[in-house]
Amino acid sequence: MDRIEWLAVPSPLPSGPLAVGVTGQGVAAVQFLAAEVPAGAPRCADPHRADAVTQAFAAYFAGHSRGWTLPLDWRLVGTEGQRTVLETLYRTVGYGETVTYGRLAERSGAFADLAGSPGLAARAVGQMMGNNPLPVVVPCHRVVAADGLGGFGSGRVGLDVKRWLLTLEGWLAPTLDWDGPG
Known part of the structure; x- marks a missing residue:
């Protein structure tokens, strides 16, 4: 199982930027308060993956996208x-x-x-x-x-x-x- 890597995604939300956790399978986590990502958490090193995630959120927040095409990694779902x-x-x-x-x-x-x-x-x-x-x-x-x-x-x-x-x-x-x- 590959690890979750994090990137900060700009957001116009009242909570500020998002912290998005990604794996080789897809998006595994979204956190509203990016400052809550633990210090020292691994950062997303794949520029293509980071770009795809950042662009998908930017399109949604701009009102240009009405659906998500990002793959999801459901590993953090509890039950x-x-x-x-x-x-x-x-x-x-x-x-x-x-x-x-x-x-x-x-x-x-x-x-x-x-x-x-x-x-x-x-x-x-x-x-x-x-x-x-x-x-x-x-x-x-x-x-x-x-x-x-x-x-x-x-x-x-x-x-x-x-x-x-x-x-x-x-x-x-x-x-x-x-x-x-x-």
């Missing part, structure tokens, strides 16, 4: 159930669309044992979104509460990131302080 839910999200909720936590739980089929407790399944999906090692690319920002926006990791900055991404994708209307592409 089989979480992978099922994240893969369902990745495959079935497109750019500019959203799904509720409860609907994603149903759609994934990962919670048959909680069929009589849809609230528990929805909360489990919420926890899985909070532990998504591939945010933005596996779009946990597109998972919303039945009665509103729902949460997002990293507190206030996280909610600002979720709003920014949903505004970029046209699900939320831009506010006067919107600083995204045209």
Whole structure:
């Protein structure tokens, strides 16, 4: 198994640049607060891989790309159930669309044992979104509460990131302080 190497990717997000972990298989991790990448973590030495990742994120943030063609390395996904839910999200909720936590739980089929407790399944999906090692690319920002926006990791900055991404994708209307592409 090859190691994860890191690169900083410029981002217009309220959280600043992203730290993206890549392997020979693909993108393995995305972190919003690039300063949280451990000091001494190996840096991506492959300029072609770094270029492909940087260009893909730049195109998305500029509003020129509505899908991801980067290969993914799912190694940091915690459990089989979480992978099922994240893969369902990745495959079935497109750019500019959203799904509720409860609907994603149903759609994934990962919670048959909680069929009589849809609230528990929805909360489990919420926890899985909070532990998504591939945010933005596996779009946990597109998972919303039945009665509103729902949460997002990293507190206030996280909610600002979720709003920014949903505004970029046209699900939320831009506010006067919107600083995204045209």
